[in-house]
Amino acid sequence: MTIFTLHNARGMRVAIDAHDASVRAWWAPDRYGRLADVLGAAPPAARAPTGWQCAPPDDGHLLLHLTQDGLTVRLAYRLDDDGSLHLDCAATADAVSRFALAAPRFNLQGHHAAVGDHVLRLAADHYSLGGCADGSPLDVAGSALDFRQPAPLASRLAWPALAHLTGFRHDFYWTGCGQLREAARVADPASGRVLRFSSSQDSCHLSSDGRCFSLLARGVQLQPGQVMRFTLAYRLGVQDLDAFDISEPVSMMSNK
Template identity: 40%
Template sequence: MMTKRFSGTAPEADEYRLFTLRNASDMVATITERDAALWSWRAPDRYGRMADVLLAPKGASNPVLWQGRHADGGVTLLRVGAGGAVAQLAKYRLDDDGCLSVEHELVAMAPTPLDQGACPTFNLNGGIADVGDHMVQIDADYYVEVDADGMPSGVAAVAGTAFDFRQPAPIGARLRWPDSQICGRGGFNHSLFVRSHFAGGQGPLRTVARIVDPGSGRCLQVRTTEAAVQFRAGHQGGFSVESQARPELASAAWPHVIVSPGQVYRQTTVYRLTLQA
């Protein structure tokens, strides 16, 4: 465990701790109390060269509100909101098969907008180039369109659009599509509804995305219990696939999910980092 300083916060709030997880393949994942975020993840490429496949988190919404500790072979972080209105847990575990599991649990004592914490931004080549040649596959038939202000405006089929990642496609080529949903917006920042055998809500853990960097051979698989993912690319030189709850579109709160008093929200995401043959 290490302590780092984060400049730009109040003096009493400028220290946070880092917790390290290591597996049998010498992968090393570091988790920070700052937003309960994944800070770094060092892993080998096809030649055995180690590199960090994450871009460091930028900014922090509440950088001293989380308290972490090593527990049960992983790392557990706890956040309690002002007045005890919300309690939130984040649990990280790194397995020997390259699976980094992230479990979130939130209990609300008052109506609370769902905040799942910081989402990791990846660059599988270790930052030696951009992610333009990363091949992306996302098991989704529909995506959420956004208006000029970036707010959700409706749902559209991915077929025939830049959002059709049902078959692997390179990020860079898709960013160059003459699509009004991408042009002028800096790239992808959209929610996609993943295929599943259930209608809405949470379900069993299943693979919803696969991203491959041909140069390094690193392959990232994303598994989730959620019914949607937020795909971001073209921002900060990396990409992210964030598990998301899928609210009813008729809800006045859409696109937000409100956790009701006494309700317990649970979510699991598993990132598996392997090497492509």
Template identity: 40%
Template sequence: MTNLFPSAPAASDQYRLFTLRNACDMTVTISERGATLRSWRAPDRYGRMADVVHAGADGASVVAPPALWQGRHAGGGVALQLKVPGGAADLRASYRLDDDGCLTIAYDVQARLPTLVELQTHPSFNLNGGIAGIGDHMLQIDADYYVEVDAGGNPIGVAAVGGTPFDFRQPAPIGARLRWPDGQISQAGGFDHCFYVGNHFSGGQGPLREVARVFDPGSGRRLQMCTTEAALQFCAAGSTGAGPWRHDGFCLEANARPELVNAAWPRLVLHPGQAYRQTTAYRLSLQA
């Protein structure tokens, strides 16, 4: 059985970059190296352009071992294709940017051999363009449950978000939640946890629907996330320097529920002739 999981691409790969531009002068750059989102330039409330993809982002790599995708402009977007070594499966990814600032990322896997699939889109964002941390970003996640992890980041149980720093059912500043005296937060050095945004008990995929949103009051930029997946991983990336720990980027990564992956949930295993599709969309706009 072949396993398809995210991985950082090899630095030695030769690759091309593709740029998409919409009517609002937003630009998105996609790389063949790992099929990654490399930059997303957009205006703030004063019309100043900045790249909201955090410099330390891994992008949207969807396969291991590291691989070079073949890309081309197609249908107003970018289409990328990868043949998995050994001929187990063919993977396709597409990026499309519309004039409303919505970047839609779709994946399609066609299996020739039994294949365990976990596709993930994991760009890291900073809506102020990196001029400051993300502490004042207001985050909202439509989730009643999250997954507790051990020191190695492995899932150990499911807990209700109520009464914890993981309760983002109403908008809350990320920085304030990072300062809560919580064992899960201190153990991970911040957030790196899965939230259930689909039906907690059924799992599986659903229709494309909005599951999270983030607002930066300084720039006025607002990011909305939609997905067909049952869960999302919220991460707050950080860096250390002369001062205290500063969280410089956040990630909202759509994926399958972690215990379903570990238990080889049937829908994640493709048999010869079967296909798997996943869609995630991020919409970037301005809010008063």
């Protein structure tokens, strides 16, 4: 395993595994300036391609290349001083290929805490169960999957429609793509940390369990000769929870 670490002027450190291009650790300050690793666990290795090639980082940038089974991918990481980690991806294929990045799995309070009180705002109008190709996406209005107003993860998993689930495994969709824009924001009341997720795509995948959550671009299928480009950004900072306009009370109870 080869790990490269990016640094910024705020003291943040982001560790990236060159084998599968995944983010393995991200040290960021809380509201009191205390640093902690806000990644809850390593991403599942089987879900992302391995065998990336890269050079040591240069001035906060890390460039990785992958050539595998007719698929060619260029992935650039950049850590900015405002706390933003940018991912610029370009992929081409000589044959029909499926491609997905490894998802950073966040826990904004720390490794040993639960994420049920993490408050999510997600600007999506439609959703579907992740990996389900049957039927059209459903309208979020009136459902437990409507996060257009901020709500704690655990409170939504307590709704009868989701009570049988231990976490989220859903795809979310919004209108418009091409330009990088904020799609989701997650706040942790205990630490004050806030994660802003931006994407140039028109959808994302939300996954969670009791100890971590992830937001990432959905996997894409490329046709021969097709070029796919997209940009993601994760920005970590701190925020007063009172300014977050939460639609449901934070229970301060552990998630399932």
